Each structure stands twice: as structure tokens, then as C-alpha cells.
Amino acid sequence: MSTIKDVAALAGVSFTTVSHVLNETRPVSADARRRVLAAVEEIGYLPSAVARSLRKSETKIVGVLVPNVQNPFFAELVCGVEESCRLAGYSVFLCNSDNDPKRQQQYMRTLLEKRVDGLLLSSAGDDEALARIFKLASVPSVTVDRLVPGARADRVSVHNQQGAYNAVRHLIELGHRRVACISGPAEFEVARERIEGWRRALQEAGISPDASWVIESDFSSPGGYDAARRLLMAQAKPEHGAAAPFTGIFASNDMMAIGALRAAAELGLRVPQQLSVVGFDDIELSRYVFPALTSVGCSIKELGHEAGRVLIERIENPGAALKDVLLTPRLVVRESTAAPDAALLAP
Template identity: 45%
Template sequence: MATMKQVAEKSGVSTTTVSHVINNTRVVSEDVRQRVLTVIQEMRYVPSAVARSLKNDRTNTIGMMIPNNSNPYFAEVIQGIEDASFKLGYNIILCNSYDDPRKQLEYIRVLMEKRIDGLILVSSGSDSELTRLLADEQLPKVLVDREVTGIAADFIEADHEQGGYLATKYLLDLGHRDIACVSGPKDLLPSRDRVTGYLRALREAGVNLHMSWLVHSDFTSQGGYTATQQLLALPNRPSAVFFGNDLMAIGGICAATEAGVRIPADLTVMGYDDIALASFSNPPLTTIAQPKHEIGELTARILVDRIMNEHLPLRRELLQPTLIVRKSTAAFTPGT
């Protein structure tokens, strides 16, 4: 690999001049500048990002910590973050905790060692050690979807309670009264908020909650599959199920189909997120769409603003979900 000294020797200039050409830190004559750039291209010289960061105190790199990149929801948010970051001149280092808080903590330490300029965190849970690490480190940070106790940071989320309300209200408007909810983990704020919206819609309609119809699982297809089997084994089956995300709803459709339950003739199914796969499930999934790409773009822009000016007031952004109607839902028919 070529070095700056070799570039300087071949260009007939000092290493200081090469550095000025690379970093635009001093005016260099145009003929010298072009000569140096030509040699850099010929020798395929790659400037050291670490060395440049020591001079400029910037790496133009953002660290991102997510719980599970196998969830298409996060993939679509990441795309929005990458699109906006690229336009703003920043690179992304992506770490995946697989919902393990200890792995999350270690990865955040690694990102800090890499001298990232800022951190985007979708938390896999928090404890005193994570709070202490983030509080002690004066690093620009944006939290997405899940706040971390004791940490003051910019925060971006969709209105999960309103999304849960919209989903349940739509099912009620279709005439359903026996509506189950398969929620995500109890300890995650988005899960709790979606359940809160579900309960609010039932309460407004004067519908009593059957506790056996509120099931907590994880945000996976297997979780939805298992929860649906549990619901279908009850003596009083629901006529509709609101799933806490699309992956669970797709798993639920699979379990129902295997049990000979027709969707939506025998059981209406509602999802959440509107991942790309939702429109290709069988039947195509009615769901609550989160503005995933917009969440990603906004997160990146707010973090870069924070990197450039740490004294800006903290921002809290609440984006609104929308109902997407497809073919997994139908009006309630007595006797189904």
C-alpha cells in the first residue's frame, strides 16, 4: 500500500504539501495540486481516516446500534439513514446486538473506540452501565423508538399508541368485537404503546377486554405463529387479531392456514409496520404503515446537526402512522 511519503517523492513535493492537497488546509498552486492528485490516483493512495481525524477531530463516521437486522423494519430505517448520511458526507458503521443488552454495550464501546462523530441507538434494553457509559461520554447521539433511562438525547419515534388505536378502530368499524392482540415484548416502549392504543379503542367502543386474548411474544414470525396457535386453541376464539408487527402477522397467517382457518373469511388479521413483504403475503396484509424511510432520514439529519452544533436544543419528533388496507381483513359475519 502506498504511503504519503511515496506520493510526495513521486510528485516532487513535501509530505506537508501532499497533506494540504488532501485536506484542503492551505492554498496550493493548481499545477502542484493536479500533479499530486494524479500521483495519488496512479499509486492508488488511500489517506488514513484515523490520521485525518487526529488533525480535524472528525472522522465523518456515524455509528449505528440496532437490535436485529433480520427484521425488515430496521432494514428500511437503515436505508433512510444511509441515504441521508451519504448526501451529508458521512459513512455508517452498523452494529447488531441481536437483542442482547450485553452485546449492545460492548459494541457501543467499540464504536466509541473507532472515534465515531455521533451515535444512532435503537436500544435493546438499558441498565445502569449503559446509562453511565452514554452519560459520561459527551458524544452526539440520537435515540430512535426506545428511550434510555437517564439519558438526555434527541429522540425520534412514530406515534405507536395512535397506530395501535387506528388498527383496532378499523377492526371495530368492520364490526368485530372479539379482537385479540398479539403484542411484542412487555418491556419495549413501542409494544406497550401499541397495546395502549388497542385498549383505548376497545374502551371507546364499550368492548370488554378478554385477558386471554392479549398475548405477548417477540417481534418474529415464529412468535406470531406460536401466539396464534395459542389463540386458536382457546374455546372462545377471536374473530380478528391485531399483531404488533408484520412479521408476527405473517407467522400468524401461516399458523391459521395450517389449522384450516381461512383468512379473512374465518379470521381477520391486522399487522403493523408495512414492511415490503406485507403486500406479498397470502393474502396481502392490512397493516399500519410506519414512515420508516422518513424516520431514517430525519434521524441522520438531526444527528449531523447535533455534531455540527452540540448546543442546539434537544429535539423530540413524533411521526404519524397510517392505515393501509389490503385483503387480510373483512367485515365481521355472524357465525364465523
């Protein structure tokens, strides 16, 4: 592998001159610059990024840590982050914790040891451990959707409660009275906020849901499938015979809603004629399942783009006041919701 001294020998200059040309740290004559660049091209010299980062106290790298790259939400999010950072001259190191808090901590430590210039985190849980790591690190940070208590970090998120409220309000305006909720894990703030939006919409309509209307799952399609089957099959049991069936399901993310669509099909329920399903996030895939999924959310790529932008701003202005950017979700009505069959509304 060629070295800076090889470039200097070929160009007929000192290696410090080569360094000044490559790092633009001091004016160099046009002739010397031309010879250095020609030598670099001829021998294929690549400057050491590690050495440059030590000199400049920056790596031009940001770490992005997400809980599940198999979930299309995070894939779309990372695309937005990467685009925003790339345009600002930064590269992205992506780490997938696979919903494992211990792996998340390990990746956090690794990224900090690599001296990344910034850190963007979508948490997989264990907020106390994360908060301890954040206290040890002074790296500029942004969290997406999930608050890490005690962390000095900007946050970019969607208005989860309002989005859930809008989704359920849509079902109520169609005439639905029994709307079940497939929730994410209660340990996550985002899941609790979406349950609260579901509950608020029902209560404002004079509907008092009981605990059996909510079932907790894991934000995955298999989890949504299992939860929907349990909800829909439970109401068919004799002890539930007096109750009208659920005519709507609000799933706290699109992946669980897609699982619910599969469960409904297997149970012989026609969507939306016999059961309406609405999700949250509006991932790209929601437009291409059948029936196309009604969902609430904002452009996930734009969410990632905004998070990347906020992180770059934090890197370049570390002393600025912390930001809490809240994006407004919109309802996108597709084929999975409609007015319920009048026969299903009988008490």
C-alpha cells in the first residue's frame, strides 16, 4: 500500500507539502499542488481517514442505531437519514439491535468508541441503561419518536396521540362503535401515546371501552396476526355471545395491521364489509397489500430526513437549545375501511 512518503518522492516535494495539499491546511504553489495531485492519481494513494480524524477531531461519520431493519418503517427512516447526512458531507454507520436492549448498549458503546461525530437513535428499550451511556458521552445526539429520560438529545417524532385519535375518529365517523386496539409494547412511550389517542376518540364519542378491547403485541406482522385472531375469536365464544362483534381494529402500526388483514381473511371476515382495519405509519407497503391499508402517518423518509438535518445542526452548533420537533400525521383513506354492515351493529 502506498504511503504519503511515496507520493512526496514521486512529486519531488516534502511529505508535509503533500499533507498540506490533501488537507488544505496551508497555501501551496500551483505547480507543487499539480505535481502532488498527479502523484496521488498515479500511485492510487488513499489518505488515512483515521489520521485525518485525529488531526481535525472529526470523522464525518454519524452512527444510526435502529431496533429492527426488517421492519419497513426503519428501512424507510434510514433512507431519509442517509440522504440528509450524505448531502451534508457525512457518512452513516448503521447498527441493528434486533430489538435486543443489550445489543443496543453494545452498539452504542462501539459507535462512541469509534468517535462518531453524532448519534441518531431509535430505541429498543431499557431506557435506564441508555440514559447512563448518554451521560458518559458528549456526542451530539438525536432520538426518533422515543424519549430517553435524562439524555441530552434533540428529538424528532410524530404526534402519536393525535394520529391515533384521527385514525379512530375516522372509524367512528363511518359508524363503528366497537373498535378494538392492537397496541405495541406498553414499555414504549409511542405505544402508550397511541393507546391514549384510541381511547380519547372513543370516549369523546360516548363509547367506554373495557380492557378486553385492547391487546398488546410487538409491532410485527406475526404479532398483529396473533393478536387479531385472539380478539376476533374471543368474541365468538359463548361467554361473549351477548356482545356485538368488533367492527373495527386500530393497529398501532402498519405491520400489525397487515397481520390483522391476514387473520381476518383466514377467519372468513371480509374487509372492509365485515371488519375495517386502520394502521399507523403509512409505510410504502401499506399501499400494495390487498385491500390497500387505510393508515395515518407522515412520510417516513421525510421523518428520517428531518432527523438527519437536526443531527447535523446539533453537530455544527452543539451549544444550541435542545429541540423537540413534532411532525403532524395525516390520515390516508384506502380500501380497508368502510361503514359497517348494519346487521353487525345490533346489540
